[in-house]
Amino acid sequence: MTKLYKAFSAVTALLLLYGFCQAWYIAPTEATMGNVQRIFYYHLPSAWVAFLLFFVNFLASAWYLIRRTDGADALALAAAEVGVSFCTIVLITGPIWARPIWGIWWTWDARLTSTLVLWLIYVSYLVLRHYATGGQVPVLAAALGIFGFVDVPIVYMAIRWFRTQHPQPVIGGGQGSGLDHTMWVAVLWNLAAFAMLAVLFVWARYRQALAERALEEAYIQAEGEAQ
Amino acid sequence: MNPSSGNAYLYAAYIVVWAVHSLYAYSLLGRARRIRREAAELENQRQR
Numbered sequence: 038m039t040k041l042y043k044a045f046s047a048v049t050a051l052l053l054l055y056g057f058c059q060a061w062y063i064a065p066t067e068a069t070m071g072n073v074q075r076i077f078y079y080h081l082p083s084a085w086v087a088f089l090l091f092f093v094n095f096l097a098s099a100w101y102l103i104r105r106t107d108g109a110d111a112l113a114l115a116a117a118e119v120g121v122s123f124c125t126i127v128l129i130t131g132p133i134w135a136r137p138i139w140g141i142w143w144t145w146d147a148r149l150t151s152t153l154v155l156w157l158i159y160v161s162y163l164v165l166r167h168y169a170t171g172g173q174v175p176v177l178a179a180a181l182g183i184f185g186f187v188d189v190p191i192v193y194m195a196i197r198w199f200r201t202q203h204p205q206p207v208i209g210g211g212q213g214s215g216l217d218h219t220m221w222v223a224v225l226w227n228l229a230a231f232a233m234l235a236v237l238f239v240w241a242r243y244r245q246a247l248a249e250r251a252l253e254e255a256y257i258q259a260e261g262e263a264q
Numbered sequence: 265m266n267p268s269s270g271n272a273y274l275y276a277a278y279i280v281v282w283a284v285h286s287l288y289a290y291s292l293l294g295r296a297r298r299i300r301r302e303a304a305e306l307e308n309q310r311q312r
Binding site for chain 2 (some may be wrong): 070071072075076079080119122125126129130136137234238241242248249252255256259
């Protein structure tokens with residue numbers, strides 16, 4: 038572990054702690070939902086970070102198809118894996134928040150359904166990476182990463198295009214939408230903290246993916262020398 | 265609505281968030297250990 042990684046980890050830990058204080062103690066209690074609304078400060082940043090990671094996967098996949106570099110393939114894998122973990126958080130915290138507010142855990146509206154489909158697309162990407170064998174796997178995975186990303190704008194726009202149970206957008210949602218300034222501050226601190234956590238995870242996973250590849254090649258070389 | 269009435273859901277959500285991140289961090293540590301072990305095995309194999 039490099040000194041830079043350790044320093045980045047320490048800053049991230051401090052930011053996460055501060056983000057937690059913002060969400061639990063500094064942001065005001067929402068008038069109609071009460072304390073349960075504080076789930077929002079982890080739910081929304083997790084969703085945005087997941088979208089960002091799937092975008093990184095999209096770019097890295099496209100780069101891999103153009104240049105066929107190991108680095109692009111490793112970055113695509115790392116971004117998808119971390120993106121799935123953030124998307125999992127979105128899909129679990131959403132229903133936990135919905136139950137006391139809507140009275141139901143889940144409904145098949147456009148936003149929730151498209152988010153579930155997004156999660157399934159990237160889980161299938163990881164399954165493909167993990168279980169398929171052969172030289173064409175990175176190419177197939179890159180194609181899936183590129184076409185799978187189409188669902189991200191659909192998830193984002195679902196609450197604008199369709200009437201949904203999910204609340205209307207807090208950005209650009211028209212009259213009556215938006216957030217109190219102190220709530221925005223809490224959202225942005227948590228967004229910064231989770232984005233840095235995602236960078237840490239992607240950084241570690243990227244290096245591991247490259248190390249695994251180098252190890253695999255070294256094993257093949259060693260076997261060749263032995264024969 | 266009583267502001268504290270949803271506290272159990274709030275705690276559950278925060279526990280889930282940290283459980284998922286901790287599990288992922290743990291999986292990274294496990295993979296790092298496996299890579300180090302395999303690299304050491306390869307090195308031993310080469311020396312023999």
